[in-house]
Amino acid sequence: MYAAERQHWLLTRTREDGRVDVASVAQELDVTPETIRRDLGTLERQGLVRRVHGGAIPADRLDFEPALGQRDTLASQEKERIAKAALAELEGCLTVLLDAGTTTARLAQTLPTDREITVVTNSLSIASILATRPNVIVRLLGGRVRGTTMATVDDWMTDTLATLTVDVAFVGTNGFSPERGLTTPDPAEAAAKRAMIAAARRTVVLADAAKYGTDQFTRFARLDQVDALVTDTDLDDDAAAAIEAAGPRVVRA
Incomplete structure (x- = not known):
């Protein structure tokens, strides 16, 4: 998976679930946590996500709640x-x-x-x-x-x-x-x-x-x-x- 594809996948997952966890998605995508952190950093600079402890949340959806x-x-x-x-x-x-x-x-x-x-x-x-x-x-x-x-x-x-x-x-x-x-x-x-x-x-x-x-x-x-x-x-x-x-x-x- 190319970096752009991975970042699009991360953005979609973040918006669907309300957040992503670095360790979990790194294992799921079979890449290093450092790779995921770099991707999230790129998305954050674009204003699409907000980095938080251990992962990221959607930057434009602070009122988003995942279902129970x-x-x-x-x-x-x-x-x-x-x-x-x-x-x-x-x-x-x-x-x-x-x-x-x-x-x-x-x-x-x-x-x-x-x-x-x-x-x-x-x-x-x-x-x-x-x-x-x-x-x-x-x-x-x-x-x-x-x-x-x-x-x-x-x-x-x-x-x-x-x-x-x-x-x-x-x-x-x-x-x-x-x-x-x-x-x-x-x-x-x-x-x-x-x-x-x-x-x-x-x-x-x-x-x-x-x-x-x-x-x-x-x-x-x-x-x-x-x-x-x-x-x-x-x-x-x-x-x-x-x-x-x-x-x-x-x-x-």
Whole structure:
């Protein structure tokens, strides 16, 4: 494959999936990661993509969201490790708030079975996972359902959250950085996440390292508004130090 063909393929993949991961596409195309980085650099100079930690996103689509099924296949091993590491943040908690997302859904699947827990969520998928668990009381937040994320949003959801206090909220994010904090493409989902943080005694953000530096359209929190960030080992030491300097404790799984 010639360089121009490869760059066209990379641009198409970036626009379809919302991002590309250097290591993954290098393996798929049977080229070195350095080759992919050079190609992405060329595309960035043309204003077609924006380089982020470990890959790239479309430059003209900061409000782009991959569908739930697409996101579930991205960084799946990392998300499994993050979910297992996040269990340590549940110690002493009886009420838990789970944000909609593929990493929080994995946490839902691994919740302990040896004690009763009340789980509040705006995710239809998470409610379905937990509905038959005998030790879990599920309280599903109402509101408008976004088909992209299967999450409830808007006033019905945020007004209910304003009346609640939970021990810990596990919140997802589409992007995080020391400069811009926590960001997501959709303003309605951003408002939902803000309400979750306000309702929780502690807030733990679950995000794979590929989202580092991927600042999205809407900011919903500063880093100093959350207590911990659970991510994976692809987040390097310098990035982890910058995150901790901005506020939250960083756990790399």
